[in-house]
Amino acid sequence: MEEVEIRTEDDFDLKKIFECGQCFRWNAGPDGSYTGVAMGRAARIRRDGERILITGSEWDLEDVWRGYFDLDRDYRALRHSVCVDDYMKKASDYGAGIRILNQDRWETLCSFIISQCNNIPRIKKIVETMCRCFGEETYLGDERFYTFPDAGTVAGLEPEDLAPLRCGYRAPYIIAAARAVDEGTLDLEALSHADLASAKKALTALPGIGEKVANCVILFSLRIGSAFPVDVWMKKAIAQHYPRGFDPEVFGENAGLAQQYMFYYQRENS
DNA sequence: AAACAGGCCTAAA
DNA sequence: TTTAGGCCTGTT
Numbered sequence A: 001m002e003e004v005e006i007r008t009e010d011d012f013d014l015k016k017i018f019e020c021g022q023c024f025r026w027n028a029g030p031d032g033s034y035t036g037v038a039m040g041r042a043a044r045i046r047r048d049g050e051r052i053l054i055t056g057s058e059w060d061l062e063d064v065w066r067g068y069f070d071l072d073r074d075y076r077a078l079r080h081s082v083c084v085d086d087y088m089k090k091a092s093d094y095g096a097g098i099r100i101l102n103q104d105r106w107e108t109l110c111s112f113i114i115s116q117c118n119n120i121p122r123i124k125k126i127v128e129t130m131c132r133c134f135g136e137e138t139y140l141g142d143e144r145f146y147t148f149p150d151a152g153t154v155a156g157l158e159p160e161d162l163a164p165l166r167c168g169y170r171a172p173y174i175i176a177a178a179r180a181v182d183e184g185t186l187d188l189e190a191l192s193h194a195d196l197a198s199a200k201k202a203l204t205a206l207p208g209i210g211e212k213v214a215n216c217v218i219l220f221s222l223r224i225g226s227a228f229p230v231d232v233w234m235k236k237a238i239a240q241h242y243p244r245g246f247d248p249e250v251f252g253e254n255a256g257l258a259q260q261y262m263f264y265y266q267r268e269n270s
Numbered sequence B: 001a002a003a004c005a006g007g008c009c010t011a012a013a
Numbered sequence C: 001t002t003t004a005g006g007c008c009t010g011t012t
Helices: A014-019 A062-068 A075-081 A086-094 A105-115 A120-134 A151-155 A159-165 A168-183 A196-204 A211-221 A232-241 A248-268
Strands: A002-007 A026-028 A034-038 A041-048 A051-056 A137-140 A143-146
Touching: A002 A062, A014 A026, A014 A034, A014 A041, A041 A137, A075 A248, A086 A248, A105 A120, A105 A168, A105 A211, A120 A143, A120 A159, A151 A168, A159 A168, A196 A211, A232 A248
Parallel strands: none
Antiparallel strands: A002 A051, A026 A034, A034 A041, A041 A051, A137 A143
């Protein structure tokens, strides 16, 4: 086991990053650290002043985590850039410290298929069971974890094989997505270089993936910052603060981050 | 017990 | 183009 240390003076709040709804595999410990599995490795992360300390396997390279936490972008500046009115000023102040993670594309696609019409505890449980059933073992010291199964593995399964997940009608959607990724019909890597509209079009062509799930996948794993997922919380926020309607294009390439501030502010204050 | 949960799909206006 | 109802399952 090794410890990677990353220094940053930028916005960085572990609790907000992991609990603003973008990921499902990190869990808080009693000491404020978070433990989880990402990119095929288990890790424990804590913050100490300007230091971010990541305990993981010997392959844990700083670059990997810099990419994951999007540490090469200046979130303080981005945060100020989305303060287009009093409400956004409040929301972004409240959410200061949020960062948009660069997550594994297939895992994100699959996780957000599962998320539909579900609550967070159940989403996490289903994802965890999926890893336990079909992922690979990985260790953090003596603690055993399971990686997220790759698309090729899931592509070889049938919907019935997912019965232990208790994910109901989403099972065939998961299998179809896995096969599309595995066969190359859906090239997520290529989509990360595409524009928002074409990425959305490609994703929503799959069964069980609509506008909302597509936007989440695009924002949280394809690194296209203009994606703007609208779920029930966002609908409430918009109805409350923009009764005359509003266009996320006012935020340009940072619409996704603006959405995260709005979402987090709405959810934490209801 | 019935309704609802971080949607999506289909059928019908 | 918008709207209603159904969908697996778990929880309240």
